[in-house]
Amino acid sequence: MSAQSNIVIEIKKLKREKNAIILGHNYMDYGVQLVSDFTGDSYDLAVKAMKTNAKMIVFAGVYFMAEQAAALNPDKKVLSPDPNAGCSLSDSLDVDTLKKYKEIYPDAPVVLYINTSIYTKALADYIVTSSTAVKVVSKLDAKNIIFGPDANLANYVERKTGKKLIKVPPNGRCIVHANYTKQLVSIARKKYPNALLMAHPESPLEILEAADFVGSTNQMIKFAKESPNKEFIVATELGMINALKIQVPDKVFYPLVTTEACGCARCPYMAMITLEKIKRSLEEEVYEVKVPKDVAEKAKEAFERTIKILG
Ligand code: 13P
Ligand code: SF4
Numbered sequence: 347m348s349a350q351s352n353i354v355i356e357i358k359k360l361k362r363e364k365n366a367i368i369l370g371h372n373y374m375d376y377g378v379q380l381v382s383d384f385t386g387d388s389y390d391l392a393v394k395a396m397k398t399n400a401k402m403i404v405f406a407g408v409y410f411m412a413e414q415a416a417a418l419n420p421d422k423k424v425l426s427p428d429p430n431a432g433c434s435l436s437d438s439l440d441v442d443t444l445k446k447y448k449e450i451y452p453d454a455p456v457v458l459y460i461n462t463s464i465y466t467k468a469l470a471d472y473i474v475t476s477s478t479a480v481k482v483v484s485k486l487d488a489k490n491i492i493f494g495p496d497a498n499l500a501n502y503v504e505r506k507t508g509k510k511l512i513k514v515p516p517n518g519r520c521i522v523h524a525n526y527t528k529q530l531v532s533i534a535r536k537k538y539p540n541a542l543l544m545a546h547p548e549s550p551l552e553i554l555e556a557a558d559f560v561g562s563t564n565q566m567i568k569f570a571k572e573s574p575n576k577e578f579i580v581a582t583e584l585g586m587i588n589a590l591k592i593q594v595p596d597k598v599f600y601p602l603v604t605t606e607a608c609g610c611a612r613c614p615y616m617a618m619i620t621l622e623k624i625k626r627s628l629e630e631e632v633y634e635v636k637v638p639k640d641v642a643e644k645a646k647e648a649f650e651r652t653i654k655i656l657g
Contacts (some may be wrong), residue, residue, distance in 0.1 A: 350377060353621045357381045360628035367400040368624065369415065371407035372563035373585030373616040378406050378624065379592055387564040388414075388460045389475035392649065395419055404627050405635075408615045410436045413464040414473075416635040417642035418649065424635045427623035431615045435461040435548075438518040439495035444469050447492050447514045454490035454512060457483060458648075459499060461520075464637050468644035472652045476547050477562035480506045485655050494518060502547045502554055522583050523548035525610045530602055531556050534579045538600050544569060545581035545602075553581055563589065570594045584611045 354377065361368065361383075369391045370382030379385050384394045388411060395403055395415035402423045405412035408431045416424035439458075444466050448456065458470040459479070467473055474482045479499055483491060484507045493500045493511040495518030500511045526549045535543070544566045545557035554560050559569045563586055570578055571594050580586055581602040590599045603611040626632065637645075 350621070353377075353625055354381055357621065357625050357628065360625065364402050364628060364631075365400055366402035366404055366628060367398055368404045368406055369394055369411075371411060371585075371616065372567070372589035373583045373613060374406050374588065374619060375585065375617070375621070376588040376592070377621050378619060379588055381621065381624065382406055385589060385592075387475065387477060387562040389477050389562065390564050391415070392418060392460065392475075393653075395424075398422075402628075402631070404624055406619050406624060407431075408433045408436075408613075408619075409635075410461055410463060412635045413637060414460060414467070414645070414649075417464050417467070417637045417645045420637075420639070420642055423631065425627045425631060426633050426635050427620070427627040428618045429633045429635070431618040433461050433615055434521040435459065435495050435518055436463055438515055439463075439466055441465050441469065444492075444494070444514060447512065451490045451492060451512060453488070454492045455486055455488050456492045457486070457511075458494060459496050462495060464641055464645050467648060468641045470645075470648045472655065473645070473649045474652060475562060477565055478652065478656055479503050479547070482652060482655055483507050483509060483511070496520065496548055498523065498550055499547050501551045502560070505551065505554075520548040522610055522613050523581075524550065525608060526550060526553045526581055526602060528552050528556060531579075531581075534600065534602055538577055538579055540575075541577035541579045541598075541600060542573065542575050543579045543581060543602075546583075549581055557581065566590070567593050570597055570599070583613045583616060585613070585616055 367383040370385045412426035455471040457472045494514035542558040544559045
C-alpha cells in the first residue's frame with residue numbers, strides 16, 4: 347500500500363474516533379479534497395460549518411476561513427492544520443485602516459469580502475463572498491458604501507450594480523489572480539479554440555470582460571456541469587482543476603496559467619495545507635482557532651445579516 351493511501355486511511359479513522367469533519371476548499375490538493383467531508387467555496391463552507399453536528403472541524407483552507415468557522419461555532423473545536431496559511435487580501439486590510447474609513451464615512455455601510463481577518467469582520471455590516479458580493483451590494487440603499495479589500499472584486503461589483511464603491515484599501519489584490527492578463531487569455535484561446543473561459547471575480551476587469559462565465563469556485567463547477575460545452579479554460583488558482591476533475595469528470599479543464607509558466611499559478615498559502623498536516627491536526631488537536639467572544643459575536647452578526655439580505 348502506498349504512503350498516500352496509508353495516510354488517507356489513518357485520517358478517516360481519526361475522523362471517526364474524534365467525531366470530526368474536514369471542510370476542504372476547492373483549491374486544495376487532490377488528496378485533501380478526497381478526504382474532505384465537504385468541499386466548496388468560501389460561502390458554502392462557512393454555511394456548512396454552521397450546520398454540522400460534528401464536535402470538531404478541521405478546516406482545510408487558509409486561516410481566515412478557519413477563523414470564520416470558529417466565530418460561527420463557538421461551541422465546537424475548530425482546527426487549522428497550519429495557521430500560517432494566510433492570504434494576501436486578508437493581509438492587506440487592518441483594523442486601524444478600516445476604522446479610519448468608518449470615521450470619514452460614518453453613514454456608509456461596510457461590506458467586507460470574506461478574505462479578511464475576523465477582527466476586521468467584527469467592524470463590518472456585511473460579509474460577502476465572490477458568490478454573494480454583487481447581490482448584497484445591489485440591495486443596499488446608501489449613497490456611500492465602503493468595500494474591501496479586493497479592488498478587482500470591487501471593480502466587478504461596480505460594473506454589475508452601477509454603484510460606486512469606496513475601496514479600502516484602494517488597491518487590495520490577490521497575488522494569484524492579479525497576474526492574469528489579456529495576453530494570457532488570447533494565448534489560451536488560440537491553443538484551445540473550443541473551450542469556454544471561466545474566470546474568478548478576483549481577476550482584473552479585462553479578464554472578466556473577456557470571460558464567458560464569471561463566478562465563485564462553486565459557481566464554476568455548476569456552470570461546467572450544466573454547460574453543453576466539453577472544454578473550459580479556468581482563470582483561477584490551480585487547485586481548482588482538482589475540484590473540477592473530481593466533480594465534473596466527463597469534461598476537460600485547462601488552467602489559464604500553469605506552474606511551468608508562472609510560480610504564481612498555485613496559491614502558496616493554500617498549498618501549505620497537506621495531508622500530513624491534516625493528520626497531525628486530528629491526532630494532536632492542533633492548531634485550535636480561538637476568537638474572542640465579543641469579536642466572534644460581532645462577526646457572526648454581520649454574517650447572519652448578510653444571509654438575511656440575500657433572502
Ligand atoms: P471562492 O469563495 O470562490 O471559493 O474563493 C475563495 C478564494 O480565496 C479565491 O481566491
Ligand atoms: Fe488569498 Fe488569493 Fe490565495 Fe485566495 S488565492 S487565499 S485570495 S492569496
